[in-house]
Structures are given as structure tokens and as C-alpha cells.
Amino acid sequence: MTALRLHRLRKIYDNGFEALKGIDLEVAEGDFFALLGPNGAGKSTTIGIVTSLVKKTSGKVEICGYDLDRQWEQAKRCVGLVPQEINFNQFEKVGQIVLNQAGYYGVPRRVARRRMERVLKQLELWDRRDQVSRRLSGGMKRRLMIARALVHSPRLLILDEPTAGVDIEIRHSMWDFLRELNRQGTTIILTTHYLEEAEQLCRNVAIIDHGEIIEATSMSRLLDQLEFNSYFLDLRRETRVVPDVPGYRIEVLDRTTWAVAVPRRLGLNPLFQALDERGIEIVDIRQRRNRLEQLFLQRVGRPMGEAA
Ligand SMILES: Nc1ncnc2c1ncn2[C@@H]1O[C@H](COP(=O)(O)OP(=O)(O)OP(=O)(O)O)[C@@H](O)[C@H]1O
Ligand SMILES: [Mg+2]
Structure with a gap:
């Protein structure tokens, strides 16, 4: 059973801009799926079409087996959306927002009252139910968005950058919550700029760039493609001449900072040894890019989020 199937989905906005160039995508029921891509790639456009907020130009959308054009009511009922921007009425009470949905x-x-109580308790907002939403913290507002999206018990939950601007602690408790929800059978699709998030949560992944899917695979297979890890090295002394260490790529950033691309097959040790032999002392090493960012660079030839 497929939770979501997109076939040759195309979107041309009114100004003539082609945001989706005929994408195909399949997400199996029960999956935890990441849609990754830089700013402007077409993630929100895709999600907007699936949730009937954006009108497609052409192509086909099937949600839990229902065709979005011909079986709109059923298809709509299957999906819960947590949009990228907080969009509830700031003067309305927390409980009421969920009930309205x-x-x-x-x-x-x-039934709605019972469910409202359940989702607000699950998301630790129950004692805030009579407050106007404007008075919630940013993290609570994000959680309210999730509670609202779940009140009709959708089979497919779509989150568009759910943890943007949320602090680490709340982010982690949101991850735990989403993992549990997925374990209990809800299919989850998320878009995120926190690539660690996709790595932590998702089993399958598609990378979208300039309105095209450039990769769709399992998270583990994607990470297997990784050729390099990137680090910053801080040197004890200014070192003008960059040694040539076969297999490694070293780039000077400032007087005492280098960036190195370390091939996965070699690891760090041979590099450290070679630098040591030349009397170059390293005082600190930091990860430069997380692995998915590195992978993106490898595949697309530019950092995530940078213009082509
Ligand atoms: N209403 C619109 N009219 C014209 N162009 C639009 C409209 N909405 C979005 N676009 C353009 O379509 C492209 C895709 O936008 P979209 O919001 O889908 O990207 P995204 O992948 O969600 O990006 P982000 O990570 O920044 O949220 C962008 O170039 C954007 O400027
Ligand atoms: Mg977006």
C-alpha cells in the first residue's frame, strides 16, 4: 500500500516560474520519509499540492490510494499537515484551535473533545488549553501545530520543517513523539533543513533540487555513497605551505585554519601522521559539514542552499 504517489507532478506559478518539473515520488505506508532540498527546491510547493493548498498544473496525486482529483474528500481525510509557517489565530484559545480543526x-x-484532550496531553499542552495561543512560547506553538494536525487521526502526517527555530531539548522530545507515532502506524513525511534530523528519523529519503527529484533511496544507501567527510583543522602555528598528502584535499581558510576533505576509505589517521612528520601541529578538529550536506555537495556540486 502506498501512502503517497506522485506522478509527473508539475507546477508552473502564475508568474511563469516552473517550481516542479514533473516529479515522480512514492512513499510506502508506514514509512518515515524525508524530503530534502535547499531553499526554493520545491518542497513546500509539493506539500502544498498534496494538501490542496496549491493547485497543480498537471500530473497525478494519489493519497492512501485515493486520487486527489476524483476522490478529494477521502484523500483529504487521510492527511494531516504541519505547515512551515505558524498559521493559527493568535487570539484563539489553544483547545478551541484544535476543536475547530x-x-x-x-x-x-x-469525539472531537476526547481527541483534543488526548493530543494536547500527548504534546504537553493540556494545561494551556484555555490560554490564547499568542501567549505560548515558540516551541509550544510548534507543538500546537502538530496537535492540530493530528486531531482527525490522519494516516499520513506531513511536516514542513517542523523544528525550525525550536531549541534542542524540545526538538528531541518532538523527535521521540514522532518516532512513537510512526511506530504506531502513522506514515510520516517531513521536510527539513536540519539534516541530522532526517538522518536520525527517516528510513527513506528523496532529494529535490530546482523542482526535480535527483535522488530517491533509503537513508542507509544514501549515506553509503558518501565519499568524503569534511573537517576544519586549527593549527598551532601559521603554516603557509600546504603539504600534498595523497588522497586528501586541503584548503587554506585563514592563517591557522584549514578545511580538509577526508576520504572515507582512508580516515583521519594517515593525514595526522603525514602532518606530524612535517612538524604541523593540530590543536583542534571540528566537523565542517554533516554527512548529508557533504553528500549533497558531492551530488550537486554546490553546498545545500546555494544558488546554482
Ligand atoms: N506563489 C508563488 N509564485 C511564484 N513563485 C513561487 C510561489 N511560491 C513559491 N515560488 C517559487 O517556487 C520555488 C519553490 O518554492 P518552495 O516554497 O516550494 O521551496 P522550498 O523547497 O519549500 O524552500 P524552503 O526550504 O525555503 O522552504 C521557489 O523558487 C519559490 O520562489
Ligand atoms: Mg518550504
């Missing part, structure tokens, strides 16, 4: 999906009032 339930009403929008036709959940009967009594």
Missing part, C-alpha cells in the same frame, strides 16, 4: 474534518463534537 476537528470540526473542519467533520469529526463529531463529542
